[in-house]
Amino acid sequence: MSESNSLIKLGIVGCGEHSHEHFKAAIEVQGVKIIACCDIQDVRARSCAEQYGCDRYYTVLEEMLEEEKLDGVILCTWPIQHLQQIELCLKKGIKNILCEKSLTLSSKEATAIGKLVQQNDAFLMEGCKYLHHPAIHKLERILSYGDIGKIDSIRATFSNYEPEEAADNKEDWRYCKDCGGGVAYDWMSYLVNACNHFSGSSPKRVFASGTQSKQYEVFTRIFGMIEYENGVVAFIESSKEANFSEELQITCTNGILRLPIAWGIFGETKITQTHRKPDWDYILTDSYEIEESNAFALQLKNFTAVIQGLEQPRLPLHQSIQNVRLIEAMVTSCLEGRIIEF
Structure with a gap:
């Protein structure tokens, strides 16, 4: 901790559009302040520093790490940059890192990050904000009660035209x-994380198909199936050529849970649970209203609580590494047209 145990001082790397959510979260969470920001574009770093009251701004990460006394760093940068930035943070003595998704673009780099964090006795949590929302906690509680039965399948979608x-x-x-x-x-990183999270098991095999942009060579559509060791099957759909959808559906032996907007929940939302009335071909629907919450602020609360030794991370690093392995396998399946075994 820094000089005052009542204040956790953070630095943020990357001052693009997404970074504003982290700045706003720090304002909302008591006992936390982003005191320094860094971006390769001077104008963006300066603008964020002025808007959110940072003490100083930088255009070189190493300078920020050397000159500021930070309790942690938020990486709001591209996945391709994460390994190098994490390695530099650890080298400069930063022990706590909140890294935006996706952790990396390959299982090799993800494994390397895991080893670096372990060797430096550090803490790294991938930023996957939806996991911290009360709607996800409510789904977990409903499933834990047992009345809805065993999970049979999971369907997760994230699409937009x-x-x-x-x-x-x-x-x-x-x-x-x-x-x-x-x-x-x-988009698909949310889906893979949710399927891994709720399946309660490790992936056994995957198969995926999709469309790759001829001009940019990125996948604009991926549809996949994941089979888990415990028998749960997950279906993933992510497309830039389809209508808007951010749904999470969990089908169990005694009912179906649906969260219509799962990944970017802004405002109030509602979970529905449908089930068949005994001895009748009639569907009953129960609804659970979920109050408005700032998932970014809840994520930051968890991150800082882990730093203080008060909580466990909602997304442990080993799960983030598993997520990258699974995404990589689905991309390989798309490219090679075959089932990938784990």
Whole structure:
């Protein structure tokens, strides 16, 4: 901890559009302050520092790490940069890192990160904000009660119609293959995480099919199936050529749980549980209202609580490494047209 045990001082790397959610979360969470920010573009770093009250801003990460006394760092950067940035943070003595998804673009790099974190006795949590939302906690509680029965299958979707010709592709990293563009390491990372999280098991085999942009070589559509060791089967759908969908559905022996918007929940939401009335071909529906919550703030609360030794991380690093392995397997399945065994 820094000089005052009542304040956790953080630095943030990457001051693009997404970083604003982390800045706002730090304002909402008591006992936390982002005191320094860094971006390779001076104008963006300066703008965020002025808007959110950072003490200083930088354009070189190493300088920020050397000059600031930080309790942790938030990496709000491209997946291709994460390994190098994590290695530098650890080298400079940073023990706590919140790293935006996806952790990396390969299982080799993900494994390397795991080893580095372990060797430096550090803590790293991947930023997967949806996991911290009360709606996900409610799903977990309903499943834990046991009345709905055993999970049979999981269906997770994240799609939105975003045609290539309508985007500023030269400036958008989501169309840059080297940066992790396309659906695989962006939208689909939520889906893979949710399926792994709720299945309660390790993947056994996967198969996926999709569409790869001829111009940008990124996947704009992926449809996959995951079979887990415990028999649970998961279906994943992510497309930039389909109507908007962010649904999570969990089908059990005695009912079906649905969360209509699962990954970016803004405002109130509702979980529905459908089940058949005994001895009748009649479907009953129970609803659970979920209050509005800031998932980014809840994520930051968990991150800082782990730093203080008060909580366990909602997303342990070994699960993030498993997520990358599974995404990589699905991409390989798409490219080679075959089932990938684990």
